[in-house]
């Protein structure tokens with residue numbers, strides 16, 4: 001099964017989260033994971049994927065312009081129904097705890113639903129998510145005075161989302 005991860009990241013925080021998600025997904029048997037900065041991500045590769053994750057820094061509570069511009073290239077895939085039934089999941093980072101993580105994630109989910117994708121969140125039964133995370137995907141606060149791009153807890157959440165997406169995809173994928 002093929003899993004495609006696209007991220008926008010100006011300062012490396014969202015990139016670090018994307019890498020944690022990829023690490024989690026790659027640990028699931030049968031998963032082939034592709035990770036791309038939005039600048040190099042190729043929309044023509046998506047039709048061949050079983051699962052697609054996209055994520056960005058929250059910009060004023062919603063999708064960053066860089067990722068939105070890329071998502072807006074997916075019109076032809078929508079017109080042909082090419083992403084229908086693909087598994088989807090989202091992720092983001094913000095600088096402050098109440099800086100719009102969940103509103104950014106719901107914004108990221110909306111275009112997936114328009115494409116007919118099956119959106120996977122992170123349930124509370126996932127141990128890493130029980131007391132710290134979110135149900136909408138993975139959103140991590142990355143304070144600007146923090147030394148690491150992303151906390152260990154944030155990385156654990158990222159890996160957990162990667163595992164969850166790969167395990168759900170395995171149930172749906174025909175290869």
Ligand SMILES: Cc1cc2nc3c(=O)[nH]c(=O)nc-3n(C[C@H](O)[C@H](O)[C@H](O)COP(=O)(O)O)c2cc1C
Pocket residue numbers: 008009010011012013014015056057058059060061093094095096097098099100142
């Ligand atoms: C234009 C702009 C708007 C932003 N808006 C918010 C915001 O509303 N809330 C917040 O907590 N952080 C906000 N940030 C900070 C980023 O979301 C945060 O630093 C993020 O972790 C950066 O991720 P990156 O290093 O992957 O680019 C904003 C940053 C920019 C450049």
